[in-house]
Amino acid sequence: MSVKPNVLILRAPGTNCDHETAFAFERAGGAPQSVHINQLLESPDLVREFQILCIPGGFSYGDDIAAGRILASQLKGDLASVIGEFHGQEKLILGICNGFQVLIKSGFLLPPDEEGLPATLSWNDSGRFVDRWVHLKTDSKKCYFLDGAENLYLPIAHAEGKFVARHETVLDALQDGQQLALKYCNPDGQNGHVAYPHNPNGSQRHVAGVCDVSGRILGLMPHPERHIESTHHPQWTRRETGGQADGLIIFENAIRFFN
């Protein structure tokens, strides 16, 4: 039997999906532990005890100023070197919703060039928070978290999830590099033209999740931890028998990576 990988669930003031995200990792065979950002800032070396770093959803620091901004600035400050080292050691980093916002704004996911950060997550076109289920299609062979996944059905719940790149060329490069790993798609599972509400926030190229160059960091707006039971599916009562729970694969892939 293999050893359970240790998962650091990073918690900050306003993080609120830590509990169920830990539960999802546990369900997938991991050993999650919730760690407060203050504790990590005090002893950054703590990170070394873990194989997976997960920044869960929520409203870190109230999403004041901009979503994920303050936690991002803390991470790229005193924690930059330990996180860099962590990533360099063939370990995994996952950011869900607010965690995605933090990863992109800290530059860990898409490092800045001379012009600054190449992309960000901005306000939904609707201008407000929305909770709804979306159809997703994977588009990357390099992202370890999405290995073997093709179409997923997951809920989103955010106000600032519109993926915006600085230039078209940034998008092209990310697409060529298979980094635009997860995209909103139509209910039939196809991309093509994906109109609102199927693309719920107006993301460029319908991007719902992005991985880094290595494929070992994934940030995504949808909440896989909210679809790990058949009764999470909004239409489960329509099914004759229990169905699959699409979100679990992301956590299982992360655990399998170390087994």
Add this chain to the structure above:
Amino acid sequence: MADAEKTQPAGDPQERESILWQIEISPDAGQPDRLARNILADARDLGLPEQLQLVACRGFLIQGGLDRDQAVEIAEMLLVEPVVEKYTIGRCGDSHFGEVSKELPGLFYVLPLAGVTDPEAESALEAIRQLGFPVEAVRTFCKYSASGLEPEQQDILCNKLLANDSIEQVVSGPLQLTEIQLGQPYQFALLEVELIDQDDSQLMQVSRDWQLSLTLVEMQTIQKYFADLGRNPTDAELETLAQTWSEHCSHKTLAGRISYTDEQGTRQFENMLKETIFAATVEIRQALGDRDWCVSVFEDNAGIVKFDDEFNVAFKVETHNRPSALEPYGGANTGIGGVIRDTLGTGLGAKPVCSTDVFCFAPPDTKLEDLPPGVMHPRRIMKGVVEGVRDYGNRMGIPTVNGAVYFDARYVGNPLVFCGNIGLLPDDKSFKKPLANDLIVSIGGRTGRDGIHGATFSSAELTDASDITSGGAVQIGNAITEKMLMDVLLQARDRNLYNAVTDCGAGGFSSAVGEMGEKIGAEVWLDKAPLKYEGLSYTEIWISEAQERMVFSVSEENWEAFRELCESESVEATVIGQFKPTGQLTLKYNELVVADLAMEFMHDGRPPVVRQAVYQASPASAIPAMSRTAEQNREDVLAILGSWNVASKHWVIRQYDHEVQGGSVIKPLVGVQNDGPGDAAVVRPVLKSQRGLAVSCGMNPYYGDHDPYHMAASAIDEAIRNCVAVGADPAQIAILDNFCWGYTDRPETLGTLVRAALACYDMSIAYQAPFISGKDSLNNEFSYTDPQSGERHTISIPSTLLISAMGQVPDVGRCVTMDLKKAGNGLYLVGTTGNHLGGSHWSLLHRIEGGQVPTVEPQGARELYNLLHESMNGSLVRSCHDLSEGGLAVALAEMAFAGHLGVEVDLQDELEATGLSVTEYLFSESNSRFLVEVEPAQEAAFQALLGEHARRLGGVVALDEVTVSCGNETVLQSKLSDLKQAWQSPLDWE
């Protein structure tokens, strides 16, 4: 990361001149101007010209010993999103900030008033400090450039759209500030109030001058208490008594003596609530004996019942009406924040697992000219309230799973905002007991002038001058402060670090400490309380309703561990006193006694309120029989689906996170496109367990216009049947009451309330559904002077009783939703249909006032609910929907479009059996009814089980229309798409 060198402050910050930097951030070219767009969306409601143009930007004022490079660095590192935004920076007052274009000559800045909570500024201040910059203060602002307007229009724009003057100020033209005001130092002076020598009229003058909302008898009682002591009260003593004796805190009317007269004679109540609602619970618990599943009812901040072997659940629903009328966003914000602290402060602390929200507004299409002076447009109130609940609930990470919105013109001056919260707590943490000599510890937010006189204000009538006189009663919440508080509270609870906890709600410290120390005594050191800014008097500290604070009773040996835990998560914890076993409440400021009251006088000294209540039934007039064509029936069902009350609330629901915490089972919107109206929500509060909670509500103010007894009975039945419809066990449903009424000093108004309470007793007993918690809000009336005629008018809300229900689902895998599942299945009407068009939506549509209002026959209904539950347990039911507003016709339509399947039913046998007309049968709102879909293979078993209660009306068909016939005649036919569109479009807002 930017060059680390630069982030270090050069030298001692004290040496550097403090500068007020202004940073303005706007969307880059091609990016939407969200702020302006939101405001323009509301501009038309207020009669502003269509061609109004507006450009907005957000900004920060940052005060500190910073040079320009540092200010730029702060902007770029923290404040600006360079991919989508641009910014300008300068000293506050720099001329370039005041430049305007010819197209947009108007320039307005909107800033929070000094002392009003500014969460974003607080976060920014902390983050800038963490980066190492010497910053003293931060304030946020919004800047607007507007096209030319007439002075009157400009006034509307500034005061009704851009800013709310109870929390914000508008500066026309450029900002010319030199510093951010942080309050003036407080000069201590002990204030005594002349009381013991005053006559009655002078006593009432004192009550008014100090906004105490105390009656003459109460003032006389206070006068006597102090006369016996041989001294005058201090202001703090008077304020403490006013808070403790307020209607809001003590429910003196409903828990008081009432002499009630109706058609059956006169009945004397010593304590009306105790003899009706509480009494039902007591009787039910006694009858259950060993099987009693109530744990703590009407004692703590929320009612507690058993959940499983390990956990209990607490449920509380609060009203937060008055503040929401003045500042909808802040009012709703603090409403939800407050009720969350109620469950957090129940027992030794319950973990909030889901919220409910119910609102009552005037119709959103109310014409501007029909609004009384001094009230906000209902559409704006509704938007603000929804946003307030959204921003607070979502940030707290608590799913908002259930709710309702009701519309009636009489809510125009008094919108109602009900916020509910359910929490989970370990069985052995369900009771609290502060101990003598425990420290009184305050944690969470700091104390400011927020919400002074909230408790007494919410017990008084609103007037058109309220928005001028009561601004101090409005508070803004900071959800993250409360989330941090919650995080440490739950850890401290599990480590047994305290003996008792309660929240600071209305009355602030005064009610929290007063309640906790009631049986012991307390000494409070007011100067120790951490303040948001200088300048608060001892009394202001004592009665401030600043949000996000809770008070703990911590033993001296646990204090250090408690303090360390709080500190580890950046939560401020302060000892502000001690529960000294004196029986006295003693307040000190810098060692000087500023109040010294006997706890006994505070809690038991209030003279009983004695009220008269009269109920006189208005004779019911029959609705004349009408023959309606199929086309008329179709128009009626479309109109009812499109009426404000029935129409889809997806615009509201989708703004709430209803799935956070990962326990969602039945969502508020269900069906093949996730957009049908579910009857109740189901959540699993313990992730490893399949046991669920069902949450629902019932309310129908229109029935109250006919008979408040039947209104209350119907609301209870509706809440319970909604729970049963999704699979809750009818044997274990707890209910909560929230009475919102008009001016109950009037015997007729109080009479309708007592009559409703009598129904509560009867139904609770009949359904064996105990009340576990409740709250009332009285005197919901709005008075104004008509500007044309000069006449004084008063608008009373309709008598409004909200019943919230919490059911339990042993195995969520057996839950049922309301969307039709499959063509070929049978469709059954369960329950009895009578001629109940009185108060129905069909009558509302046709402006018909008479008719018989729906009644409840609880014995039959209870049997029916048990059988239906049994059939669900046996997996005989594919879908189930309760019949409520709009009756059978609306339920059929909703089930059909939610499942995207057609329906064919025939009413001929039913009409013959009941003697009802087609219209009566289709639109009657008889209680205790469901439509149930059953698979052919299960129909025999279902019929055998339900017996007489169920009648087969027809079946599900693979067509896109609903067809109702009567023999050979089609009496109602409509396409699914038409039905759905009628239902979705009214509130399909941008």
